[in-house]
Amino acid sequence: MEKKTPLFAKHMALGADIQPFAGYLMPIRYDGVTGEHMAVRRSVGAFDLSHMGEFRVRGAGATAFLDHLLTNDAEVQPGKAYYSTMCYPDGGIVDDLIVYRISGQEYLMVVNASNIEKDWAWVESHMTGFDVSITDESDETALVAIQGPNSQAVAAKLTDAPLDGVGYYEHLTGTFAGVPALIARTGYTGEDGFEIYTNSRDAEAVWDGVMEAGREFGIVPVGLGARDTLRLEVGYPLYGNDIDHSVTPIEAKLGWVVKLKTPKDFIGREILERQRDEKPARNLVGLSVTGKGFPRHGTPLFQGDRQVGTVTSGSIAPALNTGVCLGLVEYGVRKNGTEMEAEVRGKRIPVKVVGIPFYSGGSRKS
Amino acid sequence: MSRIDEGIRYTESHEWVKKDGEDYIMGITDHAQHEMGEIVMVELPAQGAQAVRGEALGAIEAVKTAEDFYAPLDGKVVKVNGELDGNPGLVNEDPYGEGWLVVIRAVDPAQYDELLSPDQYRTLAGE
Helix, strand or coil, rough: CEEECCCCCHHHHHEEEEECCCCCCEECCCCCCHHHHHHHHHHCCCEEECEEEEEEECCCCCHHHHHHCCCCCCCCCCEEEEEEEECCCCEEEEEEEEEEEEECCCCEECCHHHHHHHHHHHHHCCCCCCCCCCEECCCEEEEEEECCCCHHHHHHHCCCHHCCCCCEEEEEEEEECEEEEEEECCCCHHHHCEEEEHHHHHHHHHHHHHHHHHHHHHHEEEHHHHHHHHHCCCCCEEECCCCCCCCCCCEEEEEEECCCCCCCCCCCCHHHHHHHHHCEEEEEECCCCCCCCCCCCCCCEEECCEEEEEEEEEEEEECCCCCEHHHHHHHECCCCCEEEEECCCCCEEEEEEEECCCCCCCCCCC | CCCCCCCCCCCCCCCEEECCCCCEEEEEEEEHHHHHHEEEEEEEECCCCCCCCCCCCEEEEEEECCCEEEEECEEEEEEEEEEHHHHCCCCCCCCCCCCCCCCCCCCCCCCHHCEEEEEHHHHHHCC
């Protein structure tokens, strides 16, 4: 039995196409993926992301605990957030997540909905020896994202909090649409935007407030379909598609979230350090479709008769009107400009390795 | 509610078939195009290709998914909708009209009568 987010009735009333996703009944699209996608690129869109998981970590040992558990450095200032991977000892990725540092001894980890149970078990099993307590707040936490160049104009109508002072990957607590909220300038679209975390019982107040405040900007509700094309267009990996237990952050070109330049020990360090030094066998790269067609997750990539990789995500890029993919390819064919072919339904479609992001016109501040 | 036209026949794989003199025009149903979302490419068979009932004849790529479409009848493809090359969205806009896919010359016209009636298709599609 799938769970419903506290905004389920809103999605039904909006006529959304609702499908099971990661154990939740989620809106996949409302009017259409392309229109929703372009609304976010050009103005602003609202997302219900209440399916995401939230774990609160508190205690004198919170920083040391997260430094042990996660590949990125937990020593950021309160009010800042960081993106990280969480790895197994073999370097494979348990999950990727955002961590908000609330105060000196308190953090909020935001994990993928599909991984909540697995992550919780993993996090809990590593607490021994650390002075921390952890709480799974996933069920009582709602998340509404406002994304697009007009996000701040919309958010500013709903809060007195000084949003100008909130930089990319920064956050504050305040009142939003009349309810207590964590207001963060984070997102998964390549655009400027905010993610508003509240108690589930306040979700409708936030959603209604955002839709009303956004009306003058032509705000639209955005489903998970456009969330996927938006993130793909800027080359962000998706857990379960592009990264998983079989992929390391070094292979996924996420070395920038692995604190190898610090002396800190963390789960997976030994393998990841060796992989950095000896180079990984493969890399996650961007691929632009130069032929006709749309390779998808699982499509094999060839050079001649030899398979050199596999597509991990693929779609049309609505803002570019071309096919784009992420793919795991052999290290030797990772460089920009390298040509290969995707085999779709027995036909070869030419593709070329290109830099990420595919779309670089976003309003993201950083 | 998607549109289900009268006077034509349907398949369990969500194609429609319309008798047109000696030949049979086919496309995908309104229900199918709605389920798929915005269609961005249609891969059609070559003119003259063999159509084998129940086997893939081509494919439709939407933003989020790709689906094969299947030959509803045995025969030969005598015409394909070239308009879809530049304007695949016609399948969304007008699935029973300008968004048609191919025309098949059937070898056994009796196969047409074995296809689903509009009422049978309505039940199948849950409309």
